[in-house]
Amino acid sequence: xxxxxxxxxxxxxxxxxxxxxxxxxxxxxxxxxxxxxxxxxxxxxxxxxxxxxxxxxxxxxxxxxxxxxxxxxxxxxxxxxxxxxxxxxxxxxxxxxxxxxxxxxxxxxxxxxxxxxxxxxxxxxxxxxxxxxxxxxxxxxxxxxxxxxxxxxxxxxxxxxxxxxxxxxxxxxxxxxxxxxxxxxxxxxxxxxxxxxxxxxxxxxxxxxxxxxxxxxxxxxxxxxxxxxxxxxxxx
Amino acid sequence: xxxxxxxxxxxxxxxxxxxxxxxxxxxxxxxxxxxxxxxxxxxxxxxxxxxxxxxxxxxxxxxxxxxxxxxxxxxxxxxxxxxxxxxxxxxxxxxxxxxxxxxxxxxxxxxxxxxxxxxxxxxxxxxxxxxxxxxxxxxxxxxxxxxxxxxxxxxxxxxxxxxxxxxxxxxxxxxxxxxxxxxxxxxxxxxxxxxxxxxxxxxxxxxxxxxxxxxxxxxxxxxxxxxxxxxxxxxxxxxxxxxxxxxxxxxxxxxxxxxxxxxxxxxxxxxxxxxxxxxxxxxxxxxxxxxxxxxxxxxxxxxxxxxxxxxxxxxxxxxxxxxxxxxxxxxxxxxxxxxxxxxxxxxxxxxxxxxxxxxxxxxxxxxxxxxxxxxxxxxxxxxxxxxxxxxxxxxxxxxxxxxxxxxxxxxxxxxxxxxxxxxxxxxxxxxxxxxxxxxxxxxxxxxxxxxxxxxxxxxxxxxxxxxxxxxxxxxxxxxxxxxxxxxxxxxxxxxxxxxxxxxxxxxxxxxxxxxxxxxxxxxxxxxxxxxxxxxxxxxxxxxxxxxxxxxxxxxxxxxxxxxxxxxxxxxxxxxxxxxxxxxxxxxxxx
Numbered sequence: 001x002x003x004x005x006x007x008x009x010x011x012x013x014x015x016x017x018x019x020x021x022x023x024x025x026x027x028x029x030x031x032x033x034x035x036x037x038x039x040x041x042x043x044x045x046x047x048x049x050x051x052x053x054x055x056x057x058x059x060x061x062x063x064x065x066x067x068x069x070x071x072x073x074x075x076x077x078x079x080x081x082x083x084x085x086x087x088x089x090x091x092x093x094x095x096x097x098x099x100x101x102x103x104x105x106x107x108x109x110x111x112x113x114x115x116x117x118x119x120x121x122x123x124x125x126x127x128x129x130x131x132x133x134x135x136x137x138x139x140x141x142x143x144x145x146x147x148x149x150x151x152x153x154x155x156x157x158x159x160x161x162x163x164x165x166x167x168x169x170x171x172x173x174x175x176x177x178x179x180x181x182x183x184x185x186x187x188x189x190x191x192x193x194x195x196x197x198x199x200x201x202x203x204x205x206x207x208x209x210x211x212x213x214x215x216x217x218x219x220x221x222x223x224x225x226x227x228x229x230x231x232x233x234x235x236x
Numbered sequence: 237x238x239x240x241x242x243x244x245x246x247x248x249x250x251x252x253x254x255x256x257x258x259x260x261x262x263x264x265x266x267x268x269x270x271x272x273x274x275x276x277x278x279x280x281x282x283x284x285x286x287x288x289x290x291x292x293x294x295x296x297x298x299x300x301x302x303x304x305x306x307x308x309x310x311x312x313x314x315x316x317x318x319x320x321x322x323x324x325x326x327x328x329x330x331x332x333x334x335x336x337x338x339x340x341x342x343x344x345x346x347x348x349x350x351x352x353x354x355x356x357x358x359x360x361x362x363x364x365x366x367x368x369x370x371x372x373x374x375x376x377x378x379x380x381x382x383x384x385x386x387x388x389x390x391x392x393x394x395x396x397x398x399x400x401x402x403x404x405x406x407x408x409x410x411x412x413x414x415x416x417x418x419x420x421x422x423x424x425x426x427x428x429x430x431x432x433x434x435x436x437x438x439x440x441x442x443x444x445x446x447x448x449x450x451x452x453x454x455x456x457x458x459x460x461x462x463x464x465x466x467x468x469x470x471x472x473x474x475x476x477x478x479x480x481x482x483x484x485x486x487x488x489x490x491x492x493x494x495x496x497x498x499x500x501x502x503x504x505x506x507x508x509x510x511x512x513x514x515x516x517x518x519x520x521x522x523x524x525x526x527x528x529x530x531x532x533x534x535x536x537x538x539x540x541x542x543x544x545x546x547x548x549x550x551x552x553x554x555x556x557x558x559x560x561x562x563x564x565x566x567x568x569x570x571x572x573x574x575x576x577x578x579x580x581x582x583x584x585x586x587x588x589x590x591x592x593x594x595x596x597x598x599x600x601x602x603x604x605x606x607x608x609x610x611x612x613x614x615x616x617x618x619x620x621x622x623x624x625x626x627x628x629x630x631x632x633x634x635x636x637x638x639x640x641x642x643x644x645x646x647x648x649x650x651x652x653x654x655x656x657x658x659x660x661x662x663x664x665x666x667x668x669x670x671x672x673x674x675x676x677x678x679x680x681x682x683x684x685x686x687x688x689x690x691x692x693x694x695x696x697x698x699x700x701x702x703x704x705x706x707x708x709x710x711x712x713x714x715x716x717x718x719x720x721x722x723x724x725x726x727x728x729x730x731x732x733x734x735x736x737x738x739x740x741x742x743x744x745x746x747x748x749x750x751x752x753x754x755x756x757x758x759x760x761x762x763x764x765x766x767x768x769x770x771x772x773x774x775x776x777x778x779x780x781x782x783x784x785x786x787x788x789x790x791x792x793x794x795x796x797x798x799x800x801x802x803x804x805x806x807x808x809x810x811x812x813x814x815x816x817x818x819x820x821x822x823x824x825x826x
Contacts, residue, residue: 012741012743013743014741014742014743015741043695043746044693044695044696047693047694047695047738047739047747047750048738048739048741048747050744050745050746051746052276052280053455054276054280054281054282054454054455054456055280055282055284055285055454055455056454056455056490057285057488057490057491057571057575058570058571058574059284059285059379059382059567060276060279060280060281060282060284060285060454061279061280062276062277062280076574078574099425099743099744100743100744101744103744106277110277114393117394118390118393119340119341119387119390119391119393119394120339120340120341120390122339126335126339128335129294129331129335129351130294130334130335130338130339130344130351130352131338131339132349132350132351133346133350134346134348134350135345135346135347135348137346138343138344138345138346141343145343145376145383145386146379146382148279148284148382149277149279179341182341182343184341185341
């Protein structure tokens, strides 16, 4: 059975009064393709289908989407990873406004990223060469800096769904901790002060959907735990 | 089109990759009204895929390292059509630019002493080729491009750069004097088309690897800046020079870094033989990329390829051990498992030379100013037009780029363009405004697509273009094949001019973007093909069966492709660095 049943969320704001699911059949010739390959095959036939893609190797974070109920990157999710009963259902990332079809408006997500001041801050004059950092200090950034801003985690997070304007969300907090953990950053206190309200960090309920979906295998929940520890230590 | 909205900036930077964002950062700090216009959110740009590192003589791995050695390697690597003033500028300014990145927060890997980790890469030497292999490539594990691109985006946020994200630049606007005074651009989300006015237009649109069927490049690498410049009538330099990276994953085209070989990995044929020992007895697997790619193809052609069809070779890494692979090459371990179903701690990765990088591009000086030639063949600056990064040909890469030199090129020349534009704006530049008809002519092709009512599909035409390029302009080339290719491209151009955009809607219409990109691919492909046919010698990445030797008498030159006449001329290579002696052309061996 090589005809794959594909069901895709369609919505064009200019012509559709409401979104709908469109059914396609794809002949995979038995190959274990990536979900993005399926989209490219469909796009060649039906050019109206809209989605984002760029690197097609899981490093740019463009093609985050919901595949058979789970968020992930279409370019590194193979059919054998995700298809059940020969059926593939593709929807946009949940919780963000849809621009068209599988492309969502990432504005709120980016805003929460910007809010944590995602850049190194160091008020001491820079040396003539690099700032030194031991391999052990640098190791603390592993599992943090690799984030590709695909939004799979934040859009899988119920706390972010409820309060996308106030809860920073797993992606933003992972990056917040990336700078808190950096031995070269001197803005720790100011960063923590920005996060101590009841919403920014503390809305995380440890549901861990973020960990389950991160296509890069990162662990935002652990990073959020570390920020909590820092906030609590700061308070006492 | 008098109803069209216009936006006005001091400088508009088209492209949000490493080069564009480095230029933008400089201009944002200067307080000039600047915007970055990018067809994808900036961190989705192809710089993100760079893995192995940024090559620079920061004297960390070797305290005695010298930028002049790096310059020597770069000139030799480029098979002597590298402009020596540009290589000198890049290699000597490099350390400053790399330290700036570190100060901005780039999470480089580290040595025990706390300095930036550097690994060996191909074509690197100490003491002008006399002192053995150097380790000069600064790395953040094998995710250096990702780390660099995110760091630059973050620092642009810090400096309040204006971003026009998911905007597509359609064509350049030229005034009556021939100066570039902005562009026509489209907001992808809404489909609105606007006239962007600017005193400086920077093309930082990256490469165009998608002209080939098999490429390491992102789907977005469609040579948009090259297409725009060619349609505006500006010449391109060295477009025949395309790098085929030795280690694209067989089948998928996804890159695995040269850093694998830098860390001690090596290539084997079906007999398990480390064949690079025969082709490059000294540097072996770390010879120049052109040399390694050709050797791999020779192995395959002579029946020593691996796999059922004998059409690839293996990259062996398992002997490095899990610790090195996890620490230094975590990203490629991941990619190999996903795309080759091979865990490099146990099994070799099937690899094949894959289109990777465009050495040619818009000719510029070290300030990023675009260059054209007057009737007598003298260089002439194009008013208002700048280029940096892969879209530009400054030329530091000559006929073959060294690994790790592209990221350095981005930051050094992005920064240089930014600094130059700032001072030019301070001195005051004024150009004639574009007239209604100047704007109309920049609207021609988008109008053409919008009014199309029949014709072939964009997707089919793209596949055809890619297959022509793959078959006639690959690692090895020859006259009759290329003649045929050029003819097919000319015919294809006619069909693309009549192709059909079915979906005319406005909101997030990616079909329109892909149609506009196809025009750009067409421009790049034709420039490549005609230039390749004209250069009757083998040099660097350009290898011809029918002209197997380098011809310094006739071709120690840049090629210049003129789009209006579709003719190829020549331009002198710079052999006059300011502070060091000229590196005279020698036989190139590794």
